[in-house]
Amino acid sequence: MEIKFEYTRKRSDFGRPCNFSDLPAEVTVDIPPDPSLAQDFIPQDPVDFAQQHGPVMAVHEVNTERVQVTSQGVNHVEGGWPKHVDPRNTDMTSRYREEVERDEIYTRAILRLGTLMEHCIRQNNAIDIYEEYFAEDEEEEGEEEPPSAKTIGVLRDPNPVRRTATHLSWHPDACKELAVAYCSLEFQDKRRDISFDSYIWDLGNPYKPELTLMLSSPVVTLEYNPKDWHHLLGGCYNGQIVYWDTRKGGLPMEVTPLELSHRDPVYGAIWLPSRTGTECFSASTDGQVLWWDIRKLSQPSERLVLDITREDQLKNALGAISLDFSFSMPTKFLVGTEQGSIINCNRDAKTPPEKIANVFNGHIGAVYAVARSPFYPKVFLSVGDWTARIWSEENLDSSSIMETKCHVPYLLDGCWSPVKPAVFFTAKSDGTLDVWDFLFHQKDPSLSLKVSNDPLLSLRPQDNGRIIGCGTKQGTVTLLEISTGLCTLRKNEKSLTSSMFEREARREKVLQDKQRELQVRAQLLAKAKREEQEDPQEVFEQARADFFSIIKSERQRRGETES
Template sequence: MEIKFEYTRKRSDFGRPCNFSDLPAEVTVDIPPDPSLAEDFIPQDPVDFALQHAPVMALHEVNTERVQATSRGVNHVEGGWPKHVDPKNAELTSRYREEVERDEVYTRTIQHLGTLMEHCIRQNNAIDIYEEYFADDEEEEGIEEPPSAKTITAFSASEVNVSIRGCWVVLGGRSSKRIGFSERDPSPVRRTATHLSWHPDAGKELAVAYCSLEFQDKRRDISFDSFIWDMEAPYKPLLTLMLSSPVVTLEYNPKDWHHLLGGCYNGQIVYWDTRKGGLPMEATPVELSHRDPVYGALWLPSRTGTECFSASTDGQVLWWDIRKLSQPSERLVLDITREDQLKNALGAISLDFSLSMPTKFLVGTEQGSIINCNRDAKTPPEKIANVFNGHIGAVYAVARSPFNPKVFLSVGDWTARIWSEENLDSSSIMETKCHVPYLLDGCWSPVKPAVFFTVRSDGTLDVWDFLFHQKEPSLSLKMSNDPLLSLRPQDNGRIVGCGTKQGTINILEISSGLYTLRKNEKSLTSTMFEREARREKVLQDKQRELQVRAQLLAKAKKEEPEDPQEVFKQARKEFFNVIKAEQQRRGETVSLFSESQEEEEAA
């Protein structure tokens, strides 16, 4: 099998041929030295240098001599046999094999390779290079870590009231280290840190949205500026984001790190280019923007990296392109009745979007419902896929799990709940205990599938790990006396930022056990979520069966008039029985009133 390719080119295409000749040297310029300039220089001896006076005139390339290569084909159907040996003929193949085996070169090669192979086999039998000897010991050391607390340092800057402090807090074998700084709002009138956004590149910068969420706040001299902080220089803001209306939410563009998206209190959408200062590049017109504050604004994974969408308490979700902010490219009314009426829309107070599901997004409403939307639906009513109800108050945060896209977290009223999209008609598959203070924000850990964070109105940060504790948080930290309203971890899961109502930003470094992925943790978490989803589905089916049975019994039973006196006596008897049982449980004596009641019943 010959493989050959010929390439020809005319000599005239190479240009004019070069003619080299030998010429004697000649002096072109002779500049005599000036003795008066010698005082300005320091003599150095010896000095060697070379000059090339001739200009570069090369117009052609010269290649070295190439190696002539030839192509030969070999039949590899049954070994690499030469042409004169037919692989189908057993006699020819055996004869050729014997000739090769009698060759001295073949014998020496086999002996040399045998020695090397024997050495590798003995080494492999002596040491298993793939065995992990100390993996279990490291895990046991992390679990047996004793509870401790240690203050590292503390200082403050009077100009912007910046304090740096640190301590170790360990609960149940898990620790958290408070490091870095607490940044406060530099404006004289304190405002709430409503949203945090880490810089996508290494996370050394933190964009903080400051806004007063008090209804009709009449305080004077309230600043409308928000800031970008640098963790390495926390004494003053790295950049001040100036605007005519306070910013409720800020988000870095994951594709173009210099673009920053903001949702304003007056309903406008703006964006900044941090390379060009703190003034916004463009803002949406007020008449075509939201009518209420924008609580959620996120970037979309488009090719250009310029598309985004926003949600507000006016009941609308709007899609934008920062190249043309004159009007929204798409609009969705959050009307769960599917009538597309703005008067029936639910106010959006939280928004979440995951790259694993580019067409779906979650909206948390003020009325306690979570709306799962699909942008690819044909009509606006069909874009509202399903609605999850479980919270009494507003849903302050919704977040889809980065490891299990069909599972998402919601934070509202006094609990945090975990939902599964597979159970559309049932309640949440898992939930935290009912806290006394409100839960105001929450998010998943970006590196551990079973870990998520919540913040409360009493200034406490809770770290939950469902693989270890399902009724109590794995770690609780009292961060501030003020309510914590915002929370955001870095992409590495090690650094966590919390924002308070007074504008203080606390930066935490959690222990390695809360951000290090353990063996089989992903599979264990997925199995746990699937088990809880099946359990909830079974309970829901059983509840429906009981309801249907009760309805059938109610239809079959004849309606009989009830005596009001008998109903009153029965209710009174059950009431006093409950009181008596509670007194007996506490070890108290039965009251005289209940004794007299018993005598009356006996009579």
């Protein structure tokens, strides 16, 4: 009868550990060459010889099970999500996850894969194949190159009468095309033969537009549809909203009726996340925000008057000159006004006055640009007058948490870097592009580049943050490629930037509370001072006069009643 006993134990719990030590080299055998034997050999060149000091074993007790690996291709459509789910809309993605998790097939797959994953984890616990023995000897990162930028292309307005490049929009697919809106923003421009066309440029052919967008009124803003790349939305100088299908040429598919459109130029038109991908909204200096569906542009689906007194009166509305919407906050949007205020709106509110959630005041001129941070949705950037300011939605009654120095030239546009949380760009009226990195420099820009002698009016970086398009007043679009340090995310940069914004928000809140306390104290001191200066006799005479005047008026009223 054979008696057998098995026991298990973690491999890392037994066995003699390896002890490595440094020893000097030692010559054990020295065989001098024999020239007489060279005639019996033929030289071989090249010679490839491998020597393994350890024994070669086919099977050993420390060997883990081999994993069968297969390579398969996957066609990713919008990151692997179904076509009816917009990956940028958190509500739609969470709803789709809940539907999948309730599916029986998903539950069975998780239970089946869970056992395999548990087996692999137990193997890894037995022998830590990822243990680092020489972490302290890792080479330190090399010094980064200084901030710089170079021009890689120039797109010029092909028309003889120059117009302003008012807005830029990169194609969502690999950013190989750039849509540029051309419009003269000068009031009652009397120049003849001004073209109303805007263009789509192919970066591979910067000398001729890829497609001409034709319309009866100049286009102030253009925006690609992130869900359907062939649809292009435009806001016109006469207040109309128009959209094109680039597969069908440069003629517009549909235009809103003039009597139901905006009354002033449309400075902002943005696509909204929806199941159909056809909804959008626009803002104009006439003080209105209108919601549209390109399937039915005969009338707006919703309307909001930017009346901060919340009386819903168009005569009291503030003119919108910039508009921003972030997919991370699908119900909120920001509006920059001509009067220097920034309005934070909530579309889900029940009544129009309630849709105006908060108003931020800080600029003394028009807010030409407003943009939420792509990393921290409650932090947003505004550009106006001579400064650029960073705000936090949590500080409703205070001023901006951070701001740049006051420049001599006017600031006309600004935007965040899509890859670095503390980097943003500003365009100035002297043709200079400033690149700010608030994590390292808060008083001066990290890079200041003279792009043109004409004012820069529009900025738009690519999704990778490496190439920036800059539009000038004369219609020239300059494409700049910035250095790697300004478009590469460093280690712990997100956490450091978040800590910086939180610290500045707390500091601003403390200063605001201290200011309120000083104001209350000053009011109390002024009131006490007035009470001390009052003469008791004068107070008595005043009270006596008031008393008899009341009696006299009461007698007169009773006499009139009896008569």
